[in-house]
Amino acid sequence: MYMDMLKQLQQQSQAFQAPVTQFNQLMAENYQRVSRLQLDAAQHYGELGIDQVKSASEVTDLPSMMAFTSKQMQLMNEISSRVMQDMQALNEIGQEFKTSVDKMTRPA
Numbered sequence: 001m002y003m004d005m006l007k008q009l010q011q012q013s014q015a016f017q018a019p020v021t022q023f024n025q026l027m028a029e030n031y032q033r034v035s036r037l038q039l040d041a042a043q044h045y046g047e048l049g050i051d052q053v054k055s056a057s058e059v060t061d062l063p064s065m066m067a068f069t070s071k072q073m074q075l076m077n078e079i080s081s082r083v084m085q086d087m088q089a090l091n092e093i094g095q096e097f098k099t100s101v102d103k104m105t106r107p108a
Helices: 002-057 062-105
Strands: none
């Protein structure tokens, strides 16, 4: 009799904990994906900044200043494109997370 009660209690406990565990795993995976995206972006933008400081330090006369300024305009287009890609990737991660949570919370 006690064994049946303990077995039933264990089954109920597992049934209760399963969705919580699944949600925690989903949160950890989402956190990992967002962290990877942020670290990649930070590395990319950091390297861009360092490259710009190096390029600016090489300006010595008017022609090199004009070349540097021209390169800055091109760089702004590249940065704008990269920011859009990063935002799109973050949006996709968020949408996938929302879809997963919706599936998880949908009544059976």
